[in-house]
Amino acid sequence: MAEVLLSARQLTKRFGGLAAVNDVTLDLWRDRIHAVIGPNGAGKSTLTNLLSGDLRPTAGQVQLGSRDVTGWSPEKISRAGLGRSYQKTNIFLPFTVWENVRLAAQSRLPQAARWLRLAASVGEVNTRAERALELAGLQPRREAIAGTISHGEQRQLEIAMTLATQPQVLLLDEPLAGMGTVEAERMVELLLRLKKDHAMLLVEHDMDAVFALADHLTVMVNGQVIASGTPQEVRADAGVQSAYLGEEEAHG
Ligand SMILES: Nc1ncnc2c1ncn2[C@@H]1O[C@H](COP(=O)(O)OP(=O)(O)OP(=O)(O)O)[C@@H](O)[C@H]1O
Numbered sequence: 001m002a003e004v005l006l007s008a009r010q011l012t013k014r015f016g017g018l019a020a021v022n023d024v025t026l027d028l029w030r031d032r033i034h035a036v037i038g039p040n041g042a043g044k045s046t047l048t049n050l051l052s053g054d055l056r057p058t059a060g061q062v063q064l065g066s067r068d069v070t071g072w073s074p075e076k077i078s079r080a081g082l083g084r085s086y087q088k089t090n091i092f093l094p095f096t097v098w099e100n101v102r103l104a105a106q107s108r109l110p111q112a113a114r115w116l117r118l119a120a121s122v123g124e125v126n127t128r129a130e131r132a133l134e135l136a137g138l139q140p141r142r143e144a145i146a147g148t149i150s151h152g153e154q155r156q157l158e159i160a161m162t163l164a165t166q167p168q169v170l171l172l173d174e175p176l177a178g179m180g181t182v183e184a185e186r187m188v189e190l191l192l193r194l195k196k197d198h199a200m201l202l203v204e205h206d207m208d209a210v211f212a213l214a215d216h217l218t219v220m221v222n223g224q225v226i227a228s229g230t231p232q233e234v235r236a237d238a239g240v241q242s243a244y245l246g247e248e249e250a251h252g
Contacts (some may be wrong), residue, residue: 010024024224027134033217043223097160104129158175167198168229217231
């Protein structure tokens with residue numbers, strides 16, 4: 001039985017009269033990628049924001065490991081083991097790749113204890129940053145200025161920065177956005193490597209990547225889950241075909 005590292009129960013987020021996320025229940029399991037797909041406006045980003053604490057749910061619960069983290073701040077949820085990459089980049093462009101990853105590794109220390117623990121924790125922070133750099137395949141680029149590396153490498157760097165906080169659960173929002181074929185293939189390989197020991201939520205529009213990566217697939221339309229299962233089950237679902245996949249294919 002796969003281990004559930006994050007579970008969301010009956011999550012709802014209303015903006016005025018609009019239920020952007022409507023009664024969504026899902027689990028993220030260790031060593032598995034759970035992809036969430038759906039047309040523009042389906043509620044995928046809102047769902048990610050609810051899981052990371054960037055938005056408070058109108059109703060429902062989020063459990064991370066054994067803790068109920070509903071209503072916690074993003075910083076507290078991050079320290080509890082959830083890492084997320086943002087569509088909007090958090091990279092400091094004038095700094096080197098290594099400096100960015102190291103700063104991210106440091107950010108995990110609680111604010112109040114930071115100065116006290118600084119001296120003792122330098123070694124620990126460096127080790128964490130080294131490991132994240134290696135996992136993300138960025139060691140050869142460690143001294144490069146972040147603003148000068150390719151778009152694909154910047155997305156790798158964002159993931160390295162997320163990994164530097166040592167999350168057990170990873171939320172990745174469109175990690176392949178804007179990538180060419182070669183960069184996208186490299187990112188797919190990276191995500192497959194990261195699957196080990198992590199539970200991953202992947203929001204992605206690139207259907208080839210989704211079907212190459214996902215162990216479990218959830219389809220959202222208008223804030224609601226219309227199907228959830230293995231990629232094969234979802235692909236065969238008539239409702240999904242007419243609501244989403246068929247429409248994609250029809251538009252090429
Ligand atoms: N802060 C907000 N205030 C009001 N409405 C919002 C807000 N954020 C999102 N929405 C609305 O909620 C719905 C879901 O939006 P969301 O961005 O979560 O969809 P999405 O599936 O991530 O779309 P995309 O694939 O385009 O990123 C949309 O109708 C959107 O306009």
